[in-house]
Amino acid sequence: MATLKINDLHVQVEGKEILKGVSFSISEGETVALLGPNGHGKSTLFNAIMGHPRYKITQGSIYLDDLDLTNLSTDERARAGLFLGLQNPAEVPGVINSDFLRAAVNATSEERISTYKFYKLLDNATKELKMPFDLATRSLNEGFSGGEKKRNEILQLMLLNPKIAMLDEIDSGLDVDAIQTVADVINKLEAQGKGFLVISHYARLFDLIKPTRAIVIVNGKIVLDGDPSLIKRIDQTGYEFIKTELGISIEKEESKMNEVSIGSCAVRESIKK
Numbered sequence: 039m040a041t042l043k044i045n046d047l048h049v050q051v052e053g054k055e056i057l058k059g060v061s062f063s064i065s066e067g068e069t070v071a072l073l074g075p076n077g078h079g080k081s082t083l084f085n086a087i088m089g090h091p092r093y094k095i096t097q098g099s100i101y102l103d104d105l106d107l108t109n110l111s112t113d114e115r116a117r118a119g120l121f122l123g124l125q126n127p128a129e130v131p132g133v134i135n136s137d138f139l140r141a142a143v144n145a146t147s148e149e150r151i152s153t154y155k156f157y158k159l160l161d162n163a164t165k166e167l168k169m170p171f172d173l174a175t176r177s178l179n180e181g182f183s184g185g186e187k188k189r190n191e192i193l194q195l196m197l198l199n200p201k202i203a204m205l206d207e208i209d210s211g212l213d214v215d216a217i218q219t220v221a222d223v224i225n226k227l228e229a230q231g232k233g234f235l236v237i238s239h240y241a242r243l244f245d246l247i248k249p250t251r252a253i254v255i256v257n258g259k260i261v262l263d264g265d266p267s268l269i270k271r272i273d274q275t276g277y278e279f280i281k282t283e284l285g286i287s288i289e290k291e292e293s294k295m296n297e298v299s300i301g302s303c304a305v306r307e308s309i310k311k
């Protein structure tokens with residue numbers, strides 16, 4: 039049974055320290071919910087674990103069992119058994135989805151997969167995901183709806199067969215039926231013994247996949263690591279108790295956010311008025 043161990047991880051993005059000493063572990067067979075207010079470092083943690091070059095590890099380590107992943111490339115981490123389903127999957131015009139998926143399968147397995155075997159796998163997986171097969175034959179994510187992009191991330195997960203999968207807001211953009219379909223897939227893979235680290239703001243997905251533990255990140259640090267009952271509490275009452283019970287003040291998203299969205303500009307403008 040493989041265990042992913044994160045020890046005292048410090049991560050900088052664009053020269054700014056976002057993660058300030060994160061330690062936890064997750065083993066195959068566990069499903070861990072990762073919670074925390076917007077902009078506090080959840081996606082940064084996933085990207086750093088997966089080895090995204092923009093997320094610079096300045097201190098600490100990442101191990102999968104005895105293998106030190108801290109300085110390995112993303113594809114080496116994928117080969118070791120990690121997977122990341124992205125919050126915002128990129129559109130890649132000109133790269134056919136199925137070609138990309140097949141290249142990814144070949145890159146993470148010992149031997150090359152035959153065309154017949156690959157299409158059989160792809161056909162079964164798209165059926166299980168209730169995904170139209172033509173999405174596999176189009177350019178990767180180009181013109182896909184939000185929900186189709188998320189389903190395509192789960193399709194990759196099914197084909198790549200990792201030991202530990204990180205899913206970043208995989209339910210955003212999915213309608214109720216699609217959340218159920220995705221949860222069914224996760225539950226099946228869980229039953230096969232895979233580990234899941236799941237970010238979501240919604241209790242609905244967690245109700246369906248039943249995490250065994252919950253971790254809360256605030257201000258780039260883990261402030262709670264414990265019982266999954268935390269999920270219900272946060273869903274019902276928000277993060278205020280972190281302040282009142284733990285004495286940790288929650289830095290505001292507005293002051294942390296570097297990325298500017300039209301929405302937040304509009305909000306700022308309306309606040310000024």
Ligand SMILES: Nc1ncnc2c1ncn2[C@@H]1O[C@H](COP(=O)(O)OP(=O)(O)O)[C@@H](O)[C@H]1O
Pocket residue numbers: 051052056074075076077078079080081082083092294295296297
């Ligand atoms: N690629 C990036 N470029 C610039 N800033 C980033 C980038 N990724 C994350 N950040 C910043 O790091 C902080 C944490 O972001 P993130 O990890 O995405 O938060 P969460 O997933 O918890 O909502 C935010 O202030 C965000 O603007």
Ligand SMILES: [Mg+2]
Pocket residue numbers: 080081082125206
């Ligand atoms: Mg995020």
